[in-house]
């Protein structure tokens with residue numbers, strides 16, 4: 001099983017911190033024959049040397065570890081997938097949008113469908129003999 005904390009520390013380095021509170025600092029450090037060691041806030045390994053940061057415990061860096069790191073990686077990969085999907089959707093939709101725009105333009109610029117010719121087109125369509133007119137003329141009896 002992959003240890004996400006170790007993997008992240010191997011890529012980005014360990015995070016050590018010396019809190020000002022002595023009881024917390026005692027829990028995060030130890031003394032060896034080689035010198036003081038500080039515990040990594042992410043992976044829990046003890047590291048020789050001085051800590052990277054120091055200050056009050058409330059100001060300590062928020063270091064995600066374990067499942068939080070895995071969840072962060074999954075969320076980032078989902079975001080990349082969604083962005084790629086959006087680009088693919090745009091690439092697929094752009095030709096359709098262009099085609100529709102061209103059809104609308106040609107429809108609006110036709111002489112019978114233009115705004116000025118709208119009433120003329122309406123009259124032309126209704127001036128032709130409709131089925132009702134044909135039926136009436138067929139039923140009229142000669143006198």
Ligand SMILES: [Zn+2]
Nearest residue numbers: 009014040043
């Ligand atoms: Zn570490």
